[in-house]
Amino acid sequence: MTLQPRISMITLGVADVAVSTAFYQKLGFKRSSASNDNVTFFHMRGTVLGLFGRDALAADAGLEPTRPQAFxxxxxxxxxxxxxxxxxxxxxxxxxxxxxxxxxxxxxxxxxxxxxxxxxxxxxxxxxxxxxxxxxxxxxxxxx
The missing domain is CATH 3.10.180.10 (2,3-Dihydroxybiphenyl 1,2-Dioxygenase, domain 1)
Structure with a gap:
């Protein structure tokens, strides 16, 4: 088996899902009804952008949360x-x-x-x- 070269979804770990959701909505991104208080999904023409709490994303991957760096x-x-x-x-x-x-x-x-x-x-x-x-x-x- 091989992986097909595509990205279905990009998930960004964020400090505050509501604040980040509001920002992306101001940019014109359309929030999916599949979103809730803990995660937001945006339609992106063939890809989905997800916003999820940074610490929760680290925990989901089995990693210790870290603080964001400047880059x-x-x-x-x-x-x-x-x-x-x-x-x-x-x-x-x-x-x-x-x-x-x-x-x-x-x-x-x-x-x-x-x-x-x-x-x-x-x-x-x-x-x-x-x-x-x-x-x-x-x-x-x-x-x-």
Missing amino acids: EGTALAHNLASRDEVDKAWAFAVKCGAKPVKKPHEAFWGGYSGYFADPDGHLWELAHNPFMDLDEDGHMTLPE
């Missing part, structure tokens, strides 16, 4: 069709309460990107990659 070594990316869309999305996220981390700029790899953090410090990159097309659902298409 956890992970960033979620949202690719957009143009630099203008990146600028507008970044400004909107900051208006919704995101912490500005790095203002959109010309990236060393030839694209355009910027970063913001959610209330728990989870990094989101907003990017325009002129070398990768987006399909009709906004997913990146990689060359074979």
